[in-house]
Amino acid sequence: MLNQRVIIYHKQATSARTLFLCQNKTVCLPSGLPTLSGLLEDEMTPPEIDHALTEQLQHLAGRLNLQAHQLVIDEEFCAQVDAPDGAITVFLARCQDIDPPRSAVAAQGGQSIALTEARQLPPTELALLRLAYQVIMEG
Template sequence: MPNNRFILYHKHPTSAKLLFLRLNNTVCQFDGLPSESQVVESSLEGVVATGLDEAIAHIEQKLTLSAGTLKIEPEFWAKVDSVADTINVYLVEFTTTDPPGEKMEELEGKFIALAEGRRLGPIELELLRLVYSFLMDG
């Protein structure tokens, strides 16, 4: 079974304001990343991965979201190595006009801007910088 994490984000269609879902003190859902991890590869051209549709459905269910609220960003992928394992990191977009902030607060989550990620670990900050560059330059 692949070891995957998902960075969930919302980009407002008019203002282009970019927010990331922080839940359980991580933006890499659902288990975070080991502190000794490092990004060893990333791609902005997409990667073929199996089971991502099922994973998205599982995330929607776990976050009590309606089907179709999330969609995978097919052109972003990163590989993170840790002492114990290799972890694939995918990017997932909220398709709603506004982020479901109240619903995420019920789960003790919060949408944060890049600048609010200062308390995250270095590996997560590096991933957010890659994602931010991909989303804003692309």
């Protein structure tokens, strides 16, 4: 498995309401971050969008009952997380639909949550969401 995770979000065009996809008590898909993970730095680097990342995004879309074209990597966000088994790169993907895909995601055991509903997440995921939210609102 690649040491990559993706945070998926939806931003309402008219209100800017932003929701993050949460599944199995994590926003880092396809699986949460390991225990003892920590954000390496607050600096964002442009992501390298390679074939492996594209395949991972297509796989995630299928797993969530979404079409591959509905998810697009945000080119302003790429974070590094220090984990016990090595660094993990975290990307941000935007769901391009007009409305959040609530029913498709709910059918797979997920939900769309606002930033204020993320308090139960681990500290590293909260730090990643803070950075992601800054990038989303500035973009």
